[in-house]
Amino acid sequence: MRLRHELEKLEESLLSPFAALSGKSRGRERFEEPCDVRTVFQRDRDRIIHSKAFRRLKFKTQVFIAPEGDHYRTRLTHTLEVSQISRTAARALALNEDLTEAIALGHDLGHTPFGHAGEEALNELFPPGFKHNEQSLRVVDFLEGEKGLNLTWEVRDGILKHTGESEPLTLEGQLVRICDRIAYINHDIDDALRGGILKYEQLPAEEMKILGKGGSQRLNTMIRDLIQNSRGRPRISMSREISEVMESLRRFLYKFVYVGSAAKSQEKNAKFIIDFLYNYWTKRPQELPPEVRDLCEKYGVERNVCDFIAGMTDRYIVALFEENFIPKPWKR
Secondary structure (H helix, E strand, C coil): HHHHHHHHHHHHCCCCCCCCCCCHHHHCCCCCCCCCCCCCCHHHHHHCCCCCCHHHHHHHEECCCCCCCCCEHHHHHHHHHHHHHHHHHHHHHHEEEEEEEEHHHCCCCCCCCCCHHHHHHHHHHHCCCCCCCCCCCCHHHCCCCCCCCEEHHHHHHHHHHHCCCCCCCHHHHHHHHHHHHHHHHHHHHHHHCCCCCCCCCHCEEEHHHHHHHCCHHHHHHHHHHHHHHHCCCCCCCCHHHHHHHHHHHHHHHHHHHCCCCHHHHHHHHHHHHHHHCCCCCHCHHCCCHHHHHHCCHHHHHHHHHHHHHHCHHHHHHHHHHHHHHCCCCCCC
């Protein structure tokens, strides 16, 4: 079967000259025989979707810790929204949709329990510091499966650089980086309104006038602007006006939602649990679960404990803490 070769030729004939072609990938760290059906980027996407780390995103916080409601975003639904937005833009720009999707689906695999509160806690505790984008790369390189997922260079670059100072070297990675921000700005407003953290009249009037009143209108404005300003160009960007509006909304969310709001009322407790477990296990590594304890020699105690905690879901870390460290009534 030569389906992969046909797909690679199709990419060469249909995609933008600025797109990353699967047939010209920089390859993997460890050589593998190519699949005869899927391109290398399709194969990476499938590996990410079938990983345990991806499934755990279902029970990891986006903004609201343990919300009582079915419609608040989790880290998984955020990831799916980033993937959908990124794919829409990639198709419009004739970029590699498979590469874009793989980066989008893998970008938050290293996120901690309790969202950014967990990230801040581990960053303070772990001596080298902790950043979720670096941990996402660590997950796909080492922690998932026996030897990591052995993803292509292009997917790994996009995952690592979806946030931070360095910009991805592929346009597909640059696209996911911007679409990640488009997604969370919009859905965090939506969740804050749903949770009563914000009222619509509190939203910045000028920004709403430019972007639109509803979430779908805001998304449409941002995505169309992104496509319009990136089409036929060797770099992904938005117009100055919309970029400034997005930054203004991001500052607004930090002021009224991300810091000190009722949505963050449980952060102190969340950080306490992570702080306690990290210090407990780094001093008593012999009490780690056997499959985790066995990795201490390979990665070092602190690195291993950090990996273990970062991989936990919200509900798992709470249940583990309650089971092992909360006194239980005595029964005769």
